Amino acid sequence: MSVFSYTAMDAEGNERAGTIDAVNLDVAIVAIQRRGLVISNIESADKAAPKFGGRIEFFDRVKNSDVVILSRQITTLFEAQVSALRAFQLLASEARTPKLAEKLNAIANDIQSGSSISTALSHHGDVFTPFYVNMVRAGEESGKLDETFAFLADYLDRNYEITQKARNALIYPAFVMSTFIIVMILMMTLVIPNLSKMLADVGQNIPIYTKIVIAMSEFVSKYILLLIILLVFLAIFVVRYSRTDAGRVALSKARMKVPYLGNVYQKLFLSRLADNLSTMLKSGIQILRGIEITGTVVGDPVYENVLKSVSADVKGGLPVSEAFRKHKEIPGIVVAMIKIGEETGNMGSILDTMAKFYRREVNNSIDTLVGLIEPLMIVMLALGVGVLLSAVLLPIYNIASGF
16 A cells, blocks of 8 residues: 655635555546545655655554543544534544544545535545444434444543553563573573583582573573574564464464463453454444454454354355354354344344453453562562572582682
């Protein structure tokens, strides 16, 4: 996907300028012409951008928190009877980042050209997911856009909160383990070699565990650069592999098999699945379409494949509960609740109950994990440093006591 900047004239003769995401130049031209604009100039924004001093996309991207706040603001403006065009123009002028302002201006231009809000949002798939766009489309059809954006804001808020909590739970152990590895490398390369020289000069017998530590220190000191290069190449390989379809599935399955963490991730994706479906059903989107959309935004390749399979089975005439029952990734309690929803015609409420249940389970699991990590890390650090120091200091103590 490339970004093209353009200038064009609208039907009233006013000059318009903006950017558009498209696969190539031809597709960009067609998309702009569909908005009723006559192109006067168009070029690749990537090529037009300066080589140095340009904005770095990673730091200028639209974050999930920005979309949550934006949805709240749109709800407030619509409740105040502000028109869609004026609402997006106001939000663009007050946007928190240049990237968000650029997106909102483009949406406002599309709306002014006659596009619906959902169509205008769909042109910016990097910010607004298919779930978001379809929710807005359902709100347009029902005439309840203010309620729809309120639903979206609540949903995004819940999803953002639980995802951030899961990520933050991993930051502390990752930091501690990184610090531990750095300290061990420094001891192996700087401290142990000096002490091993002193032990060798004395000429006394060295215990076997001390010999092992010295041998490890010599290996690390000799091949430290090679080890760093190998780790860098391994990291690059893992990152590239994780971007392929096979890699995403393999890493997802490996993640699910990690003791305790795998269970947390399963609950996280189940809560997201149930929350997505519940929110869409309440907005009037049919269950089959809801399953298809959820498959694109659930955030895990294993559950994406599950939902694709379920969607195909439901299209073939199989009840939703039976379609889910075929997959071991979906717990029996979820299948049973969905079946009750089918029988009572109250699927949205049932799914909402499940979403709340799994959110609570994820929160409790993460709180328990965080509570266990700190003492566990302290014990691991103490054992590692203790074994290392005892392997070197005990022979020194024996030498000193011999005088």
